[in-house]
Amino acid sequence: MEALKEALMGALExxxxxxxxxxxxxxxxxxxxxxxxxxAVWMILALALTRRLSVRxxxxxxTALEAAVAFLNGFARDTIGPHWRSxxxxxxxxxxxxxxxxxxxxxxxxxxxxxxxxxxxxxxMSLVLIYGAQFxxxxxxxxxxxxxxxxxxxxxxxxxxVAIRPMALCMRLFGNIVGAFIIMELIKFLVPAVVPAxxxxxxxxxxxxxxxxxxxxxxxxxxxxxxxxxx
Amino acid sequence: xxxxxxxxxxxxIVNLLVxxxxxxxxxxGRVNAVLxxxxxxxxxxxxxxxxxxxxxxxxxxxYEQKLSGAQAEAEKILADARTQAQKAYDDQxxxxxxxxxxxxxxxxxxxxxxEQEMLRGVRQEVAQLAVLAASQVAGKNLDRETDRAMVEExxxxxxxxx
Numbered sequence: 003m004e005a006l007k008e009a010l011m012g013a014l015e016x017x018x019x020x021x022x023x024x025x026x027x028x029x030x031x032x033x034x035x036x037x038x039x040x041x042a043v044w045m046i047l048a049l050a051l052t053r054r055l056s057v058r059x060x061x062x063x064x065t066a067l068e069a070a071v072a073f074l075n076g077f078a079r080d081t082i083g084p085h086w087r088s089x090x091x092x093x094x095x096x097x098x099x100x101x102x103x104x105x106x107x108x109x110x111x112x113x114x115x116x117x118x119x120x121x122x123x124x125x126x127m128s129l130v131l132i133y134g135a136q137f138x139x140x141x142x143x144x145x146x147x148x149x150x151x152x153x154x155x156x157x158x159x160x161x162x163x164v165a166i167r168p169m170a171l172c173m174r175l176f177g178n179i180v181g182a183f184i185i186m187e188l189i190k191f192l193v194p195a196v197v198p199a200x201x202x203x204x205x206x207x208x209x210x211x212x213x214x215x216x217x218x219x220x221x222x223x224x225x226x227x228x229x230x231x232x233x
Numbered sequence: 234x235x236x237x238x239x240x241x242x243x244x245x246i247v248n249l250l251v252x253x254x255x256x257x258x259x260x261x262g263r264v265n266a267v268l269x270x271x272x273x274x275x276x277x278x279x280x281x282x283x284x285x286x287x288x289x290x291x292x293x294x295x296y297e298q299k300l301s302g303a304q305a306e307a308e309k310i311l312a313d314a315r316t317q318a319q320k321a322y323d324d325q326x327x328x329x330x331x332x333x334x335x336x337x338x339x340x341x342x343x344x345x346x347x348e349q350e351m352l353r354g355v356r357q358e359v360a361q362l363a364v365l366a367a368s369q370v371a372g373k374n375l376d377r378e379t380d381r382a383m384v385e386e387x388x389x390x391x392x393x394x395x
Contacts, residue, residue, distance in 0.1 A: 016236065016238065016241070028240050029238065029240050029241075030240070030244065031238060031240070031241045031244075033241055033245070034240075034241055034244040034245065034248070037244070037245060037248050038248070041248060041251070041252045041255075044252065044256065044260075045252070045255055045256075045259075048255070048256055048259045048260035049259055051260075052259060052260060052263040052264065055263055055264070055267045056267075057267055057270045057271050057274060058271075058274070060267075064267075067264055068264055068267065068268060071260075071261060071264040071265065071268065072268065074261075075265070075268075090261065091253065091256065091257040091261040091262075092253055092257075094256065094260075094261055095249070095252055095253040095256045095257070096249070098252075098256070099249065099252060114245075117238075117241060118235055118236070118237060119236075119237050119238045119239075119241035119242045119245065120241060120242075120245045122237055122242055123241070123242040123243075123244075123245035123246045123249065124245070124249070126242070126246065127246060127249055
């Protein structure tokens with residue numbers, strides 16, 4: 003039992019892959035290296051899939067790609083409102099990044115989303131996006147007024163939300179991925195064969211995609227809340 | 234486990250921004266461009282199809298108008314031709330009737346003249362015969378002018394009576 007505990011704690015540590023020897027050494031975590039792999043995969047796929055796009059006779063791959071992008075656009079339009087156009091690509095990027103990050107455990111790599119610093123960074127980006135949009139499309143005064151809606155009584159709660167929303171986004175993603183990771187480690191310790199593979203479909207695939215959807219959906223929802231009725 | 238590492242946060246934000254920029258340009262940008270172009274293409278085609286349909290409808294009504302005009306004209310031409318033909322026929326018939334009437338009148342006149350001539354000849358002959366017979370009866374020559382005139386007078390009286 004002690005061995006399991008030690009192994010688990012070891013697996014939960016965020017390893018530093020290497021250190022850049024400038025400014026007293028900048029540590030580069032495993033999560034960052036895996037993120038680079040994820041980025042490389044998406045970049046290569048994006049370039050490969052968007053070669054030879056045709057307006058008149060789309061192939062099967064292009065049709066699927068267009069359907070996916072159209073779905074993303076529709077989702078952004080429904081959730082964010084009239085200013086959706088500049089947000090859809092970011093939401094899509096985050097969805098692709100979190101999605102592959104959550105699933106990459108299947109290929110034996112450490113999911114970057116298991117590192118709380120990564121989910122924190124994602125949450126910071128969402129924070130900037132949500133409140134940046136609120137001020138960008140309502141103006142300084144209108145953006146401030148948004149904090150007193152739907153009634154001035156809620157002002158303190160709305161202000162607290164500025165911190166709570168990203169914190170919740172960060173912890174939810176991190177907690178789910180770590181939770182799934184711990185459960186999978188325990189199952190692998192108890193039953194080394196067959197059962198982990200079956201349960202992995204739920205904990206790695208399903209939960210990973212659900213958390214991706216939740217993160218993107220909440221970010222879009224919060225953004226839309228601030229700017230949906232902005233001119 | 235719960236240690237926030239500033240370098241990882243910064244790296245992740247930079248990574249996300251790079252990935253966002255890349256995917257926006259090469260994935261979403263390209264696909265959205267295709268979607269927009271297709272939308273534009275479809276809109277243009279629908280518009281041109283509608284314009285073509287309207288044009289076709291207009292042409293059809295024009296043709297129909299022209300066609301009905303042509304029909305009326307044809308009917309008019311036909312009627313004109315019919316009246317003209319009727320007139321020409323009537324003229325011909327009238328001319329023919331006129332000609333036949335004239336010929337008949339001439340023939341009748343000629344026949345009447347011939348009859349008169351014949352009658353006169355017969356009368357002369359009869360007068361001669363009568364004179365001859367009378368001279369035979371009288372046993373003398375009735376060659377004299379007075380006798381002949383007398384017979385002639387008698388004959389014309391008789392002829393008038395007859």
